[in-house]
Amino acid sequence: MEGGRCFWPRGKAVGGSSVINYMIYTRGIPTDWDRIAAEGNYGWSYQEILPYYLKSERANLKRLQNSPWHGRDGELAVEYVPFRSKLSKAFLDAGKYLGHRRVDYNSPDYFGFSYIQATMSKGHRWSSAKAFLHSKKKRKNLHILHSTRATKVLIDPATKTAYGVEFQRNGRVYQIKAKKEVILSAGPIESPHLLMLSGIGPKEHLESFDIPVVQDLRVGETLYDHITFPALPFILNTTRLTIIERRESTIENFVKFSQYGDGPMSSLAGVETIGYIKTNESDELGDLPDVELLGGCASLASDEGNIVAKGIHLADWLYRDTFKPLENLESFSILFMLLHPKSKGHLKLRSRNPFDYPKLYGNYLTHPKDVATVIAAIRYIIKLVDTPPFQKYGAKLHTKKFPNCVQYEFGSDNYWECAIRTVTSTLHHQIATCKMGPAWDPDAVVDPELRVYGVNNLRVVDSSVIPRTIVAHTNAPAIMIGEKAADMIKRSWGMVS
Template identity: 35%
Template sequence: MRNGYITKRQQNGCRNQVVKAEHNGQYSLQQSYSRKMNMYSLDYDVPEAPCSPPFSVNGPSLTDVCNGNSATLFLSMINMLAAYSSIINGMCDRITPIKRPQFIYDFIVVGGGAAGSVVAARLSEIKNWNVLLVEAGPDELPGMQIPSNLQLYLNTKLDWNYKTTNESYACLRYNGSCSWPRGKNLGGCTSHHGMAYHRGHAKDYDRWMEMGNAGWSWKDVLPYFFKSEDNKEIGRIRAEDHATGGPMTVERFPWQPQFAWDILTAAKETGLGVSEDLVGQNITGFTVAQTISRNGVRLSTARAYLWPNRNRKNLHVALNAIVTKVNTMKNSSKVKTVGITFIMNGQQYNVIAKKEVILTAGAINSPQLLLLSGIGPKRHLDSVGIRTVVDLPGVGENLHNHASYGVDFSLSETHIDELNINNADTYLYNQTGPLASTGLAQVTGILASNYTTADDPDIQFFFAGYQAICNTDGRIEDLKMYDNKQTVRFIAVNIQTLSRGRLILASKNPLSPPIIWSNDLAHPQDRSIIYQGIQYILKLSQAETMKKYNLKMIDTIIPECEQYKKNGEMNYAYWDCKFRYDTRPENHQAGTCKMGPSSDPMAVVNPALKVYGIDGLRVADASIMPQMISGNPVASINMIGERVTDFIKNDYKVMNN
């Protein structure tokens, strides 16, 4: 039976059933929980289905990523039921990885994240093109599909675990080293991210055009956002701003805590404004975000683009396969891409790309791979003993990210754990309730500081709290509880970063992480924008609607910053110090393989995303953005994936067949 597995006890007609199997892979924990015994039974049958086994993917389970305590059995039950649910875990829809590659492909795509999944899926639409997608990590795990588990698998082996170094203006509490998590699995960061759907706005892309990138204006890119989108909320939001029928489902989570709606009321009361749709008519204000999810289940880009095409004979996916080099050949004055080298299951493969290699390994790994392949600044390559193939000074430069600061408030209400038996039961049964959401992380807002105008806003707001997540014992940054009270976090993000850092190789060992220097917050305007965001946050927290919660700001003491307080007053100098000590790097890194015209000596790719000075090699991910867009970037990176495949199809004069 494909869906809905029956337990042994059900088959035996036993009254005290353990796992109540529902239709279509939906389950209920309710009757499996013996209140008297205060424990769960783990009695179940393995399904007889022509699908991959639910635990075929090796990786941490919920019990591994949560703090081991009395809830262990409860967590392992959720993990198991999620794994066996075809709706949540989709074991009948997943791709089957190859055991070994062919010797030659038409196209090789490196990295299966927000861009790579799109590129591999779209290229393999052409039946006579053979496509290999190579991903360093494994497939996504069952527990990752539950929205409330946002970030839960970071800082495990499914994370590249990058750390920046030598920061003078950021993360000073951690000796100038910021944590930069990056997904190392099929889906890349889209299997870990907050799922908020945003596109930036018209001015972002028009700025790219002004930098010399013809064909990237808002008018040019909008059709590609539409191509990937399947919006489920047309009616509540305007049809002309959205599209249906694409692979990326965009919806709202089915559950919001009351506090989420109260933030919107507070925004109205304080004149900060509310928007029904931040990518529609009103690009500023506060809103409950639309999310990239499908019926209450996370929708990574791999799930959206690759899973439906799992049966294509011309699409091969290699997992746990780390690319170590792009191989090139010099013929008179021309350099040409030959293929790649990668390591899978301890074995090294050299695979040829007949047409092109497309790097979609993200803002850290794409430039790292170029450098390892001898494409980058000659002086740096000489210093690590790599022969220069193309002297391209911009590789690894122009690194930037969004940075933010979060203010915590404790509420008068007692903390209630949203991860409880009833909510888990609701989720497993019909993918609704708190587990089908990210709590307050689904609320966002966008406003303009006094450096800009409302049509080009530069501050975004995120929130945290009311998330049905287990205790990770500090492995990821948890919201702390104070006096057993509910706690919430209001975060102000600068979304128009002026500071720039760089990334270089630590050595020529492809498995060593690069040296990353973000230089976050070095530009005073970047800190000043966050400060203006904090003033909006304080205003919001004092709104009439918020009074019932009796919000109390938790002002964590940073000894180095106390000197700036004047008569206890939290002035600009004090906040400025706090931003530098307790910096919150967002996860929107970009710019390290900058797109630009040939006249720009720091450009790495041209507007068709071809790497300068070499044939048959493109980069298409967050690294090509000359300036990160002013919002959450996944939809924009999907758009880049859609665009590059159209560039390629045009170059080869092919139509989909």
């Protein structure tokens, strides 16, 4: 990666990172949420959070019209991705060949393979802003300030009560007061950053920047993230099976997308299918996955390195050496997601300046179990592609060694460890930086009603509160958290209808 660092972009737009994400709609499996509840987080069991997923969802999923596990009257559009290559069927058929069932992975019967359910409507992105804000913009009690940066939560140090927010807009500093409470919903990076700037965080760390300590809490000291290895290309001897940007960039395909929401431009950058597996590295009992597979019809070479490789900040020397030779070939990749990493990261302040980004430490692959599981995932993908559904297209692993890993035998554990440490990419699912937990949890920042411990009238409502890793891309859980928090806030102030 450029500079030997991973790139963690944020969605700086109304709608946040749902404006730039892959739109994959996943909720987390029942065991995830039941474990969160069993750790003292009352109200967060699967049965208790499911109604909030159903409330926001407006599903349009063929063959699932009567499913009790999907909502139909909500604001958030969910549908299958309209475009499907032949490789998507090969992925599902290969899964079946290895014993995996076709399932609705957003039901309790999740352990299997499926087409991806996405936050789309007729092939077009359905961000949280489009779902929840655009039709409400004229409400008198809603004011949206774009191009504005929150810089501090205002807290009375004597009573430890949040009473407002400081923000900067067009070079000027403003303060706005809250009649009831302040709700911080800035995401897993900026929410802990703002808390620390406001005097809520690890005491010694805040004092090192001369920030007056309001409440000593372990803000930012827990951080989990989902990672992938996007650099496992396969080559085909059959044409017209993959998305190649130069080939698909036609007026006809643009019209297909703009008029009908169909065609290759409606694809999620080539990602089409999803599957849950349990590798031989798992210590779990029963059908609990430790890896998610994401089937695709494109590779890092499909756009000639101009979009995806640049988007993850892949180093030019690696792209030129390993992927550029694939640009004129039909190639695709299957990604994986390490669902339950044991490696724990953290974040810290860089300075007292709110415009200085915090220091981010993913600490990826620091736990040996994560390395072993990732290698097991790579081997499983190779096994999957070695089945008849893929072999009828002549699918073959690209065996060009990374230049920095030539000392290892290709395919050995040492080679794969070198490779994954070379290209480790985030899936943008950082969580737990404002960890939710009961009062007896020393790492907890917020209680199960998302109230910041030791500070009155202040809540954090976003994916930073998720206390442990879950089998989910975190966009849908973040929206569910917002739905649930709305009810908790109304109850707190006697506003329940």
